[in-house]
Amino acid sequence: MHLDDMFERAEEYRAESAGVEHEVRVCMAASCQSSGAQPVFAALSEGGQGDACRVKAVGCMGLCSAGPLVAVAEVAAPNEAPVLYRDVRAADAPDILASVGRQPVERLRCPTDQPFFTRQQRIVLANAGIIDPDSFKGYVAAGGYFALIQALTEMTPAEVVQEVTKSGLRGRGGGGYPTGLKWSTVAKMPPGQKYVICNADEGDPGAFMDRAVLESDPHRILEGMAIAAYAVGANKGYVYVRAEYPLAVERIATAIRKAKRAGFMGNRIAETQFSFDVEIRLGAGAFVCGEETALMASIEGLRGQPRPRPPYPAQAGLWGYPTLINNVETYANIAPIIREGGDWFADIGTERSKGTKVFALAGTIRNTGLIEVPMGTTLRDIIEVIGGGIPGGKAFKAVQTGGPSGGCLPAAMLDIPVDYDSLRELGTIMGSGGMIIMDETSSMVDVARYFMEFCMSESCGKCVPCRAGTLQMHGLLDKIAKARGSAQDLALLEELCDMVQATSLCGLGQTAPNPVLSTLRYFREEYEERLAAAQV
Amino acid sequence: MPIPAPPTNVRVVTFQIDGRDYSAREDETIIEVARENGIPIPSLCYLEGLSTWGACRLCLVELAGSPRLVAACATQVAEGLQIYTDTPRLQRYRRTILELLFAERNHVCSVCVSNGHCELQALAQRYGLDHVRVPYRHVAYEVDASHEMFRVDHNRCILCTRCVRVCDEVEGAHTWDVMGRGSDCRVITDMNRPWGASDTCTSCGKCVQVCPTGALVKQGTSVGEMTKDLHFLPYITRRRHNR
Numbered sequence: 001m002h003l004d005d006m007f008e009r010a011e012e013y014r015a016e017s018a019g020v021e022h023e024v025r026v027c028m029a030a031s032c033q034s035s036g037a038q039p040v041f042a043a044l045s046e047g048g049q050g051d052a053c054r055v056k057a058v059g060c061m062g063l064c065s066a067g068p069l070v071a072v073a074e075v076a077a078p079n080e081a082p083v084l085y086r087d088v089r090a091a092d093a094p095d096i097l098a099s100v101g102r103q104p105v106e107r108l109r110c111p112t113d114q115p116f117f118t119r120q121q122r123i124v125l126a127n128a129g130i131i132d133p134d135s136f137k138g139y140v141a142a143g144g145y146f147a148l149i150q151a152l153t154e155m156t157p158a159e160v161v162q163e164v165t166k167s168g169l170r171g172r173g174g175g176g177y178p179t180g181l182k183w184s185t186v187a188k189m190p191p192g193q194k195y196v197i198c199n200a201d202e203g204d205p206g207a208f209m210d211r212a213v214l215e216s217d218p219h220r221i222l223e224g225m226a227i228a229a230y231a232v233g234a235n236k237g238y239v240y241v242r243a244e245y246p247l248a249v250e251r252i253a254t255a256i257r258k259a260k261r262a263g264f265m266g267n268r269i270a271e272t273q274f275s276f277d278v279e280i281r282l283g284a285g286a287f288v289c290g291e292e293t294a295l296m297a298s299i300e301g302l303r304g305q306p307r308p309r310p311p312y313p314a315q316a317g318l319w320g321y322p323t324l325i326n327n328v329e330t331y332a333n334i335a336p337i338i339r340e341g342g343d344w345f346a347d348i349g350t351e352r353s354k355g356t357k358v359f360a361l362a363g364t365i366r367n368t369g370l371i372e373v374p375m376g377t378t379l380r381d382i383i384e385v386i387g388g389g390i391p392g393g394k395a396f397k398a399v400q401t402g403g404p405s406g407g408c409l410p411a412a413m414l415d416i417p418v419d420y421d422s423l424r425e426l427g428t429i430m431g432s433g434g435m436i437i438m439d440e441t442s443s444m445v446d447v448a449r450y451f452m453e454f455c456m457s458e459s460c461g462k463c464v465p466c467r468a469g470t471l472q473m474h475g476l477l478d479k480i481a482k483a484r485g486s487a488q489d490l491a492l493l494e495e496l497c498d499m500v501q502a503t504s505l506c507g508l509g510q511t512a513p514n515p516v517l518s519t520l521r522y523f524r525e526e527y528e529e530r531l532a533a534a535q536v
Numbered sequence: 537m538p539i540p541a542p543p544t545n546v547r548v549v550t551f552q553i554d555g556r557d558y559s560a561r562e563d564e565t566i567i568e569v570a571r572e573n574g575i576p577i578p579s580l581c582y583l584e585g586l587s588t589w590g591a592c593r594l595c596l597v598e599l600a601g602s603p604r605l606v607a608a609c610a611t612q613v614a615e616g617l618q619i620y621t622d623t624p625r626l627q628r629y630r631r632t633i634l635e636l637l638f639a640e641r642n643h644v645c646s647v648c649v650s651n652g653h654c655e656l657q658a659l660a661q662r663y664g665l666d667h668v669r670v671p672y673r674h675v676a677y678e679v680d681a682s683h684e685m686f687r688v689d690h691n692r693c694i695l696c697t698r699c700v701r702v703c704d705e706v707e708g709a710h711t712w713d714v715m716g717r718g719s720d721c722r723v724i725t726d727m728n729r730p731w732g733a734s735d736t737c738t739s740c741g742k743c744v745q746v747c748p749t750g751a752l753v754k755q756g757t758s759v760g761e762m763t764k765d766l767h768f769l770p771y772i773t774r775r776r777h778n779r
């Protein structure tokens with residue numbers, strides 16, 4: 001198959017829906033489903049539609065707090081923002097259907113000229129909320145699988161690695177390790193059995209970026225994995241996804257089946273020499289199983305526990321073979337990079353962090369949901385402008401990034417541009433993109449205790465500092481929070497933070513003290529208030 | 537037994553430990569070299585002859601020019617390394633790790649059959665641990681005495697998994713496993729059945745011999761009577777690898 005055939009195929013698929021003038025898109029991702037999207041979709045579908053208007057199930061549109069979301073788009077004007085409706089009920093279906101091509105239903109309208117929509121730049125989420133995630137044709141019609149065919153027919157594996165290196169893409173799973181470098185390490189291992197893994201474990205509380213991508217655009221992940229496999233010389237892949245994401249599992253399984261049937265997965269993909277197969281592995285929802293060595297142990301059928309590195313997965317991974325492991329969002333960036341070129345990608349973002357980042361806004365913020373912004377956007381823009389600020393007239397207090405491995409930043413830090421390095425300098429991390437916003441009523445000691453409790457109960461129990469250290473740190477935090485602690489307790493807590501950070505085996509333990517250390521750095525007075533309260 | 541010649545494709549490297557020069561094959565770990573040369577790096581989960589586990593973190597050492605500590609049991613030597621095994625920082629961390637272990641279960645040495653022959657106790661003495669600053673958890677764990685020859689007292693287990701590994705890797709029975717998460721992890725026999733009811737246990741006693749504490753002991757021993765013999769292990773593995 002050649003690129004020209006691919007263009008033809010996309011043209012053909014588009015032609016199949018030639019008569020359609022309007023699309024009524026219903027978000028059927030997990031958030032909107034939980035607020036009642038299914039009856040809405042059923043009512044709209046039943047409501048009778050001519051050939052000119054098609055009702056379509058799509059993925060996440062981002063503004064999850066306003067769900068169920070429905071968008072009416074004019075097919076002939078793909079660049080125009082569709083009319084968006086919020087909090088739609090099944091009873092609204094007739095009105096919406098009647099309005100298609102006429103005046104929008106004002107009472108349901110959600111303005112799309114607000115910064116939440118206009119300030120985003122969508123690469124990873126380009127198709128989310130627009131295409132039907134279960135439709136192979138829909139993905140191809142939107143330009144899907146071009147990059148794979150381009151890589152297979154016009155590029156050598158080394159050129160693919162080079163393009164990814166040039167893009168400056170860094171791993172979106174939290175660590176920010178340069179993706180091109182990781183790929184070239186695996187590629188340089190002697191030929192033989194190799195694996196690629198997609199890490200879709202996503203265990204941080206408050207994070208749902210990867211879930212949304214899988215639910216909205218699963219073929220994009222498969223395409224990214226296939227390109228990666230071609231680049232590093234692997235022919236077998238695993239998607240490791242938590243069983244708590246049943247919809248994501250279902251969508252990725254459907255995508256694999258359809259890609260196979262269409263010849264984009266399996267033996268001799270698109271009539272080239274390249275073969276690639278993907279299987280799904282379900283995780284049981286242990287946070288530590290997102291750690292790469294624990295994840296691989298889990299795939300092998302062993303207890304999900306980390307092991308010392310080196311050897312890194314790139315050298316000796318799954319069953320001892322060289323293994324490339326990347327995050328969902330990392331793979332989601334690959335097809336655009338191959339299609340548009342590494343230089344295009346490297347133009348977006350900051351000096352050392354390229355591209356965009358998807359963030360999940362949660363906590364006390366007006367627009368809860370999913371956003372994608374260029375790296376380097378300031379926290380203020382994200383929270384106050386895009387997120388719409390704090391509801392209920394309260395004041396902003398802190399933003400927590402990076403989940404249990406990250407830290408809390410105060411209002412004084414809101415003007416920093418968000419990238420891997422700036423956040424690290426301030427004592428937190430980018431993590432996978434969870435952002436929890438807290439107002440003046442939150443207590444930072446309680447926040448630190450909450451995250452420590454999470455780490456304590458998610459510690460796999462293998463190494464002593466994390467297993468017994470998180471337990472003792474949690475005990476001390478609890479004591480301080482309940483105004484029973486002393487200055488010695490605080491000193492011991494700080495000592496344990498340092499020890500657990502320096503000595504734990506895996507990232508879970510090494511970063512577990514971060515929420516404590518960052519709140520101590522920016523909100524120390526709150527700890528001292530609790531100590532003072534203990535003395536009276 | 538003649539000492540085998542090192543395979544020719546493995547290089548020999550030179551490096552420093554605590555300021556003194558050493559050389560070794562590049563596939564040797566820091567702890568192996570240290571043991572050969574009488575440098576006492578503390579360890580609880582490492583045992584010559586078993587696979588690397590890297591979990592007790594007592595063997596962490598410093599490398600010149602790197603802020604990260606590395607586990608001596610899981611790190612191979614390399615040309616030019618400058619390794620420090622006993623800095624004040626390491627001593628502090630090790631003492632704290634030992635404190636955490638003592639507080640995690642009920643290690644009351646005076647009434648333990650392993651009193652005087654316990655690796656945990658010996659390390660606590662070496663690091664001058666005279667009190668524990670964190671509260672004891674005081675969780676009462678089970679004692680399983682259903683096996684006719686041996687006994688497991690979970691209150692004295694430090695979860696080093698030596699028993700799991702020796703049973704799987706040397707005896708080949710794989711009777712032991714770990715269950716649970718965090719501090720409530722437990723070693724179990726078969727699918728969490730009483731040890732005495734185990735179908736796989738061959739009663740070889742290897743797990744008892746390698747257990748560093750009084751968690752695995754022979755039935756019928758009294759305070760301080762349980763001594764352990766680890767010499768069989770390097771011997772078996774050497775024979776097995778035909779060295």
Ligand SMILES: Cc1cc2nc3c(=O)[nH]c(=O)nc-3n(C[C@H](O)[C@H](O)[C@H](O)COP(=O)(O)O)c2cc1C
Nearest residue numbers: 171172173199202203290291292326327330507508
């Ligand atoms: C405790 C722990 C949990 C992790 N959870 C995840 C996760 O849920 N998803 C993920 O992609 N990476 C997770 N990671 C990071 C992975 O170990 C690994 O670095 C990542 O998947 C590499 O992909 P990337 O280079 O594309 O970021 C976790 C790491 C640790 C230490």
Ligand code: SF4
Nearest residue numbers: 460462463466506509
């Ligand atoms: S740091 Fe925690 S999660 Fe990681 S290996 Fe140690 S006990 Fe397990």
Ligand code: SF4
Nearest residue numbers: 693694696697699747
């Ligand atoms: S029973 Fe003994 S050998 Fe087994 S894990 Fe516990 S302390 Fe280690």
Ligand code: FES
Nearest residue numbers: 579582592593609
């Ligand atoms: S001896 Fe190295 S971690 Fe236990």
